Amino acid sequence: MDQTTPSQSPAIHRAGTVVQRSPDGIASAPFWVEMLVENSEDGGLTAMRCTIEPGVMTRWHTHPHGQILYVLSGVGIAERHGGPAEELRAGDCITFAPNERHRHGAAPESTFAYISIQAAQDGSAVTWLEE
Numbered sequence: 001m002d003q004t005t006p007s008q009s010p011a012i013h014r015a016g017t018v019v020q021r022s023p024d025g026i027a028s029a030p031f032w033v034e035m036l037v038e039n040s041e042d043g044g045l046t047a048m049r050c051t052i053e054p055g056v057m058t059r060w061h062t063h064p065h066g067q068i069l070y071v072l073s074g075v076g077i078a079e080r081h082g083g084p085a086e087e088l089r090a091g092d093c094i095t096f097a098p099n100e101r102h103r104h105g106a107a108p109e110s111t112f113a114y115i116s117i118q119a120a121q122d123g124s125a126v127t128w129l130e131e
Contacts, residue, residue: 054106088104
């Protein structure tokens with residue numbers, strides 16, 4: 001039974017149905033992205049599960065309304081511009097402030113999987129900066 005109305009999205013995202021490689025150029029190598037929630041309306045939330053191979057790091061970037069990362073598995077690294085690299089492990093949750101310049105990725109010896117949540121503004125939830 002479909003519980004969807006025209007103004008709602010489906011209530012259940014079926015795991016593995018929207019898995020793709022990340023766009024070229026946003027990290028030191030492509031990684032797997034599963035879109036869980038897509039919304040480009042201002043303030044609308046997007047959520048994705050990402051799986052990154054050892055040593056792969058995103059480019060510096062910002063999010064207009066900030067970002068939440070919840071670590072599912074592996075060992076990751078997060079870095080705020082001008083700050084030290086911070087190690088992340090399963091169960092850790094890190095937040096980035098609106099427009100805070102940061103990057104994240106997998107430690108050299110481990111894969112890294114996380115859920116990323118951020119809100120859109122002017123049709124986008126992320127601004128990619130220099131490599």
